[in-house]
Amino acid sequence: DAGVTQSPTHLIKTRGQQVTLRCSPKSGHDTVSWYQQALGQGPQFIFQYYEEEERQRGNFPDRFSGHQFPNYSSELNVNALLLGDSALYLCASSLADRGQGYTFGSGTRLTVV
Amino acid sequence: QQQVKQSPQSLIVQKGGIPIINCAYENTAFDYFPWYQQFPGKGPALLIAIRPDVSEKKEGRFTISFNKSAKQFSLHIMDSQPGDSATYFCAASLKSGTYKYIFGTGTRLKVLA
Numbered sequence: 001d002a003g004v005t006q007s008p009t010h011l012i013k014t015r016g017q018q019v020t021l022r023c024s025p026k027s028g029h030d031t032v033s034w035y036q037q038a039l040g041q042g043p044q045f046i047f048q049y050y051e052e053e054e055r056q057r058g059n060f061p062d063r064f065s066g067h068q069f070p071n072y073s074s075e076l077n078v079n080a081l082l083l084g085d086s087a088l089y090l091c092a093s094s095l096a097d098r099g100q101g102y103t104f105g106s107g108t109r110l111t112v113v
Numbered sequence: 114q115q116q117v118k119q120s121p122q123s124l125i126v127q128k129g130g131i132p133i134i135n136c137a138y139e140n141t142a143f144d145y146f147p148w149y150q151q152f153p154g155k156g157p158a159l160l161i162a163i164r165p166d167v168s169e170k171k172e173g174r175f176t177i178s179f180n181k182s183a184k185q186f187s188l189h190i191m192d193s194q195p196g197d198s199a200t201y202f203c204a205a206s207l208k209s210g211t212y213k214y215i216f217g218t219g220t221r222l223k224v225l226a
Contacts, residue, residue, distance in 0.1 A: 004156070033213065042119075042202050042216030043157065056213050090156050096211065101147050104156035 002027060004105035006091050012111045013081050021076040021108045025093030031055075032074040033102060034066060035090040043090055049074055050096050081112045115140060117205050119217025126193055127225050134188045134220045136203035141184065143205040147214070148177065148188050151200045160201075161188075193224045 005024040013019050025032050031050045035043035045058035049068035068074045072093075078085055088109050092102035118137045126132045136146075144165055149157035163170045163177045163186065170177045174191040190197055200221050204214040 031211075035214075040219070042204075042218050043214070044216075045213040048213060058213060092156075094211070101159045101162055102214065104149075104158065106154070106156045 004091055004093050004103050006089075006105040006108050008108060009106070010109045010111075012113060015081055015083060015112055017081050018077065018079045019081060019110060021078075021089050021091075021110070023074045023076070023091030023093075023105060025072050025074070025091075026103045029093035029095050029103070030072050031094045031096045032068055032072065033092045033094070034074070034076045035092060035104075036060070037088040037090055037107070039087070046076070078110075083112050086110060086112045115215055117203060117215050117217045119203050119220060121220060122218070123221040123223075125223045125225065128194060130193050130224070132190050132193055132197075132222055132224075134201055134203070134222075135185065136187065136205075136217050137183075137185045138205050138215075139184065140205070142207055143215075144208070145206040146177070146179065146186050147204050147206075148175070149202045149204065149216075151202065151219075157202060190222075193222075195224045195226045198223050 007022045033048040034046040037043040046060050048056040052068045063079045065077045088107040090107045091105045094102050147162035148160045150160050151157040161172045161175045165181050176189040179186045200219045202219050203217040206212050206214050
């Protein structure tokens with residue numbers, strides 16, 4: 001049973017560019033959340049998608065946007081990249097309203113130069 | 114009020130020792146408290162979680178102690194092994210864990226052989 005799959009694993013972008021990160025949730029999960037983890041810090045919540053709608057959002061600017069597809073997979077888009085956007089981006093999936101904890105993927109390491 | 118404070122920042126113990134990691138929260142509405150283990154280059158993995166209606170929960174060598182009145186909870190790792198060397202994060206959530214997670218800043222644990 002595959003867990004949460006994220007792609008790509010590593011990415012280098014130039015300041016001002018746009019980036020799209022992808023996530024496939026664990027089989028049977030229908031909710032996808034995205035977190036940003038800066039080096040040496042705990043993950044920070046970006047947003048959560050359920051039934052193709054953004055259900056919750058953290059304190060991130062509108063440059064961060066997302067999408068969930070009918071097969072529950074999800075994308076995170078970041079526009080106008082800043083150096084400070086360099087981080088590990090984690091996707092986590094869960095089954096809505098079951099409270100059984102998130103399953104995290106291994107993340108995408110984004111470096112903005 | 115949304116913060117989760119975690120201590121210590123780092124911890125070194127001998128093999129067989131019992132490292133203890135502490136977390137404190139302010140928001141009494143939190144009702145789900147998971148602990149995650151993260152190895153370098155990997156996403157966080159759920160270790161154990163507790164709800165505020167119990168004071169202690171054990172799963173294998175991992176134990177959570179929960180003090181609702183003090184708004185504190187802690188992770189104990191019994192008979193620690195070098196393979197337990199990782200970064201540990203506590204977190205708190207609303208709505209039985211279906212809501213966003215607020216993570217602590219992490220504790221880097223090293224278990225000496």
